[in-house]
Amino acid sequence: MQEINEKYNLKTLLENYRVVIPLIQRDYAQGRKDKRTTEVRKKLLQDINAALLDANVEPLDLNFIYGKSTNGKFIPLDGQQRLTTLFLVYLFAYRDNDECDFLGNFSYETRDSSRQFFKSLFENRKNIFTETKSSSEIITDEPWFADSWQLDPTVQGALKTLDDISASFDYGFDYVSILSDSNNQKLVFNFLDIDKLGSEDELYIKLNSRGRPLTDFENFKARLIDRIKKIDSHLEREFSQNIDTKWTDVIWNIDKNAFDTNFLNLFEIALINNLDSLDYSQRDNWTLEIDFETVEISHIKIIVSVLDFLSQNKVPEVSSILEGSIVDKKLKDRVYFHVISTFLEHHGDSLDTSYKNWYRIFRNLINNSVIDSQESYERAIKGINEQIEHTSDLLEYLAEGNRINGFSIDQVDEEIEKAKLITADDSYRDIIEVAEKHRYFDGQIRSCFYFDANDLPSRKIDIISTYWNKISKMFTETKPKEGLLMRVALLSLGDYTISTVSNYKTLCQDNPNEYSGSAPSLKSLFSSRNEYVKKLLDELDMTKPLDVEYRRIIQENISNIAPQEWRYAFIAYYEIMFSKMTPSQYRMKSPFWLNRSEEMLLIPNKSSSARNYDIHLIALEEKLKELGIQSYYESEKGIESTNRILYVNDVYEVRFRGNHFSLNLIGGEEAEEEHFDPTLSFLDIAEYLNNKLHY
Numbered sequence: 001m002q003e004i005n006e007k008y009n010l011k012t013l014l015e016n017y018r019v020v021i022p023l024i025q026r027d028y029a030q031g032r033k034d035k036r037t038t039e040v041r042k043k044l045l046q047d048i049n050a051a052l053l054d055a056n057v058e059p060l061d062l063n064f065i066y067g068k069s070t071n072g073k074f075i076p077l078d079g080q081q082r083l084t085t086l087f088l089v090y091l092f093a094y095r096d097n098d099e100c101d102f103l104g105n106f107s108y109e110t111r112d113s114s115r116q117f118f119k120s121l122f123e124n125r126k127n128i129f130t131e132t133k134s135s136s137e138i139i140t141d142e143p144w145f146a147d148s149w150q151l152d153p154t155v156q157g158a159l160k161t162l163d164d165i166s167a168s169f170d171y172g173f174d175y176v177s178i179l180s181d182s183n184n185q186k187l188v189f190n191f192l193d194i195d196k197l198g199s200e201d202e203l204y205i206k207l208n209s210r211g212r213p214l215t216d217f218e219n220f221k222a223r224l225i226d227r228i229k230k231i232d233s234h235l236e237r238e239f240s241q242n243i244d245t246k247w248t249d250v251i252w253n254i255d256k257n258a259f260d261t262n263f264l265n266l267f268e269i270a271l272i273n274n275l276d277s278l279d280y281s282q283r284d285n286w287t288l289e290i291d292f293e294t295v296e297i298s299h300i301k302i303i304v305s306v307l308d309f310l311s312q313n314k315v316p317e318v319s320s321i322l323e324g325s326i327v328d329k330k331l332k333d334r335v336y337f338h339v340i341s342t343f344l345e346h347h348g349d350s351l352d353t354s355y356k357n358w359y360r361i362f363r364n365l366i367n368n369s370v371i372d373s374q375e376s377y378e379r380a381i382k383g384i385n386e387q388i389e390h391t392s393d394l395l396e397y398l399a400e401g402n403r404i405n406g407f408s409i410d411q412v413d414e415e416i417e418k419a420k421l422i423t424a425d426d427s428y429r430d431i432i433e434v435a436e437k438h439r440y441f442d443g444q445i446r447s448c449f450y451f452d453a454n455d456l457p458s459r460k461i462d463i464i465s466t467y468w469n470k471i472s473k474m475f476t477e478t479k480p481k482e483g484l485l486m487r488v489a490l491l492s493l494g495d496y497t498i499s500t501v502s503n504y505k506t507l508c509q510d511n512p513n514e515y516s517g518s519a520p521s522l523k524s525l526f527s528s529r530n531e532y533v534k535k536l537l538d539e540l541d542m543t544k545p546l547d548v549e550y551r552r553i554i555q556e557n558i559s560n561i562a563p564q565e566w567r568y569a570f571i572a573y574y575e576i577m578f579s580k581m582t583p584s585q586y587r588m589k590s591p592f593w594l595n596r597s598e599e600m601l602l603i604p605n606k607s608s609s610a611r612n613y614d615i616h617l618i619a620l621e622e623k624l625k626e627l628g629i630q631s632y633y634e635s636e637k638g639i640e641s642t643n644r645i646l647y648v649n650d651v652y653e654v655r656f657r658g659n660h661f662s663l664n665l666i667g668g669e670e671a672e673e674e675h676f677d678p679t680l681s682f683l684d685i686a687e688y689l690n691n692k693l694h695y
Helices: 010-016 033-054 082-093 099-104 112-123 135-140 147-151 153-168 175-179 199-208 216-231 233-243 246-254 256-274 280-289 297-312 316-330 330-348 353-367 374-385 394-399 407-422 426-437 457-474 483-495 520-526 532-539 546-560 566-572 574-579 613-624 682-694
Strands: 018-021 060-070 073-078 106-108 186-191 587-589 602-605 632-635 644-648 652-655 662-666
Touching: 010 018, 010 082, 010 099, 010 532, 018 082, 033 060, 033 153, 033 175, 033 186, 033 374, 033 644, 060 082, 073 082, 073 246, 082 099, 082 112, 082 175, 099 106, 099 112, 106 112, 106 682, 112 147, 112 330, 112 520, 135 153, 135 546, 147 153, 216 233, 216 256, 216 280, 216 602, 233 246, 233 297, 246 297, 246 316, 256 280, 256 297, 256 316, 256 330, 280 374, 297 316, 297 330, 297 662, 316 330, 330 353, 330 374, 353 374, 353 394, 353 407, 353 426, 374 632, 394 546, 407 426, 407 457, 426 457, 483 546, 483 566, 483 574, 532 546, 546 566, 566 574, 566 613, 602 613, 613 632, 613 644, 613 652, 652 682, 662 682
Parallel strands: 018 073, 018 106, 060 186
Antiparallel strands: 060 073, 587 602, 632 644, 644 652, 652 662
C-alpha cells in the first residue's frame, strides 16, 4: 500500500509517469482573469517564487495530487490546476536548459488545441520569455501558434499565467539548480495513486476530496496544520486529531450545510482579532492575505480554547454567543467573540464570578458603543487587550476609578459608577443587573442616576430604584409605550430636543440601536438625564395608565407656553405634525436657528433639501379646517426657501417669516402685504381670517 505522506515534486512525477489531463477534466481555470482567480493565482506564484528564491523559506507543500495510473500514464483526478501551474513555472525555469526532457511528459487531452499548444510550448520554450515583452504577445505572434487556439479557455488561462510568471520571477536567478536538487526539494506535494491505496485511504479520499479540488477550508486547514507542526509538533498532533473529530462535530452541529464556511469564519475572526499582520480590511480574501509565518502558539491556543469550550458545552448560553458570532460575523459579533475567547485563553474555562463581571461590563460597553467601522472595531479590540491582566478583577479595577479605552466614554463612566456601588455593597448588584436586562436600554441604566456624586451608596441605590421603577414601565423591549404622547408631554415641560449636526433638532427616534449618522434615540435622551426628562419622571403617577398621565401633564403645562411659540403650535396638532416627519429621524430645523427664531420647519426626509413644513402654517391650516375654511399648504424645496405659503379659500396667501405672520391676496403686490405683530399666534390669524371671510 502506498504511503500517504510520500512526497513528490513535478520533476520526479514526470520522470516516472506521462501525466495526461483527461478529456473529462475541466479547462485550466487558474489563469482566468476574474478578481478572485487572479488573487489566488498571484498568491500561489508568489509563494512558489519565495520558496525557490530564499533558502530560509520552508518548502512549499501543495497538498494532495491523486489520480489513476495505467501503462506508465498518470491521469490526475485532483490537482490538475496546480500541476499545470507548476509545469508553466518549470517551463520558465528550464527555458534555456536542455536537461528537461521530462517536461515533454506533460500533456492535455481536454481539447486537441490544448494538446498541441502545450506540446508547442515545450518545444519553443527558449523563445517565449523575455523581460521586455509579455509571453502572450510573443506566443500569439509565433508562426506555430494557430489563431483559433485563442478560443480555447485552457490556452487563454495558460497565456495569462505565463505573463504573470514572466513579470514576477527573477530572470537572473538560477531556478534550475534549486528545482533539480533532490536533497532539498522546495516545491512538493503528496502523490497518491488510487490503485495503490488501501481501503482506509480510499475512504479518506471519498470523505475529503470526492474527485473535486480541495475547498478553501481544506486548503487553509492544511496550511495551518503545517505551520503548527513547525512551531510545536505535539500541539500539531493534538490539533490534527481534534479538528477531524470532536471539533468537527461542534461546527457540524451549528449548521451542517455551512460547515466549511463556519469553520473558516471561526478561524477568520480569531486571527483577524489577534494577528497584527492581518486586519479587517483584508477579510474578503484573508485566506490569501494571511502570512502563516506570523501565526504563533498564542494564536493557536485561542482557537483551541474556543473549540474545546464549544465541544464541552458546559455553559450553553456562552456557547450560543460564540456560535452566533461565528455565523453572523458582524463587527459587534467579532468583539463579543474576542471578549469571551480572551477570557478563555487567559483565565480558563471555569466561568466563575470573575467571568460574569468581565462579560457583563464588556457586554454593556459593546451594546452601548457605536462599532460600525474598522476604526471603531479595532479600538474596541485594543481596549479589551489592554485589560487582559484584569480578567479576574475588572470590577474592582473600575471601582478604583480606572478606565477602559476603545468604547463610549459615557458608558465607561457609567460602568465605573456601577462598579463603585457593587463593590461598596454587593446587595446592590441585583438591582443594577435586573435594570441592565431591560432590552430597550440594554445595559445602559444611567437614565435613573439622578443623584449627587457625594451621596451615600444607599441613597444612590434608592434613587436608582425609584426612577428605574418608572422608566422600565415606560418602554417595551423595542420602543416607548405611547411614544408620541411621551414626546408631547416632554415638549409641554420644555424644549427637550437634542441638537444634531448642521443645527437640526430631533424629537428622538424610537430605535435604541443607533449608528454613525443616525438621529439620537429616546434611549439617548433619557440617558443624558435631560432636565425635562427628570420633570416628566417626577410628575408621573405610575399607578395610573400612561396615556392618561401624559395627557394630564400636557393639559396642566400647555398653559405655560405662549401660543406664538412653535411648541404650542406643535402640541396643539401633534398627530398631524408627527405625520409630516419620518419616524427614523423626527427632525426639525429653523432657517434662522442662530437667532433662536420661532420659525420652525418639520423635515420629512433625512435631508432638508425636499419640501419642508412650517409648524405655524400647518397649525393654522388645521385650525382653519376646524372653522370650515378650506386651505392648502405649498412649499418650494430646500431649507433656505422663503416661499412656504398657506393658500386660504383661493383668496389669500399666508406666510410665516421673521417670527410673524403676513397676509396678502393671491397674486397681490408685495407692497400690499399685511404684516402681523409677532405676538399673534395661529389662533389669532385663524380668527382674523374667519372674520374677514364671513363678515
